[in-house]
Amino acid sequence: MADEFIKGLGILTGAGLAWMVLASWYRTSSFESTEQLIEPLQSGATEGIFNLIGITLMDAFLWFALLGTLTFWVLIPAGRQVMDALEERKNAQ
């Protein structure tokens, strides 16, 4: 139980930090903007191989943070519960 929690938290904070850094370059026109980190990409942001890598990593980190946390906090514990319930039902019969 505690292991899954810290895995999810580590993914959320680690990948979230990496996403925040990249999004602050590519999706932030101003730190006083109300849409910083979620703005549409600037024109010219997809020029050059390094910018492409950065944008790809930004999206990858965001989805990793969301899906990784969801997996370890919700899906895996829920799957264990389901397996236990199935096993109990099997034993009861």
Add this chain to the structure above:
Amino acid sequence: MSDNESQPKEVRTDGGGIVAPDNETPTWSERKARKTGLSRLTYEYFERSRREDQDLRTESDYVERDVLAFPTWPHETVRNLSIASFFVGMILFLAATMPPHIGAPANPSQTPAIILPDWYLYWSFGLLKLNPLNPELAILGGQKIMADRTYGVLANGVVVGFIAIVPFLNKGSARRPVEEPLWAAIGISGVVFAMTISLLAVKNLMPMNVDLLFDLTFLLPIVFGTITYAVLKTMREGYMFDLNRRYYRLRPPK
């Protein structure tokens, strides 16, 4: 090294030399595989701590004497160094990787559109934005008894007054939150309220509905306080309340 056998076994305080004291104490992997509740886990944790402490005491050639702290070196220092290293590293990381954002130089002849105090005063600034809570009195024909700004300044007095009263209501003798779930919950509510009222202060910058933000400012502290109270109340079942007397004692040499 034949006289080694006559020497008493060296007592290790790093936790490495400690074995499960009896058959009933589960190993870490056994404990992880268990499906019992939080209270059972808490009980086993503290029982193990107590047992390890007792074993050390029994094996030790030190005299027991009440010392109500851990030594600064190395215990506190090593811990504080690791925490300080983390935050220094985080500052260096962010300074190195985030884009520099240096705006145009300030124009002293023009007031900016958004004026904010330093971030640690946001909570007080947020209290100035409680206009919807300022009651309109029927006896005054729907007029407010005081201006909204006066109301906001008085709200600061309420917050500071409550913080000033707390030490008289609770002496703070609890070593861990689980010993005083209610006060821990009140403390968590206060921390969360400090955050939410700070977010209300920057409502111009918050990408959400302002009315929803205002409601959440007061609802979230209650929600988090309730959760804290429930969790700590559950943990009480397995908690050993006489642990502190044993735990905060060191053994200086004879």
